[in-house]
Amino acid sequence: MTLTKNEIVEQIQNQLGFSKNRSKEITETLLEIMKSTMESGEDVLVSGFGKFCVKDKKERKGRNPATGEDAILPARRVVTFKCSGKLRQRVNGD
Structure with a gap:
């Protein structure tokens, strides 16, 4: 099963108690910040999660x-x- 943007919104709503509209706004804002950062050629590092790198081919x-x-x-x-x-450790169950 794939985690969708809508499911992320629902998780934020349920876990943090925000309204659905506020949860959607938070999710959209986060993704927009990440997209604009990568569009400008910068990498995005999320500690404990991973790094999105922009490479020139x-x-x-x-x-x-x-x-x-x-x-x-x-x-x-x-x-x-x-x-x-x-x-990696969490995914592999270590």
Whole structure:
């Protein structure tokens, strides 16, 4: 099962006693802060959880799998996630 944004809102509402609208506002604000930070090229570190890193990928050669034709893939930015040791231990049940 996947945890959705709506379920996060419900968890905040239930655990902290905020209204549904306030819980949604908190969730949206947090995600917007994270998005704008990464958009500017900065990493986001959440202690005890992990680090979202923005990486620059260079232009590279690729291939169209449908036609087998060679193509040049443009430079781009990607977001990677590296979990913290604490999160890794919880996931693995250590």
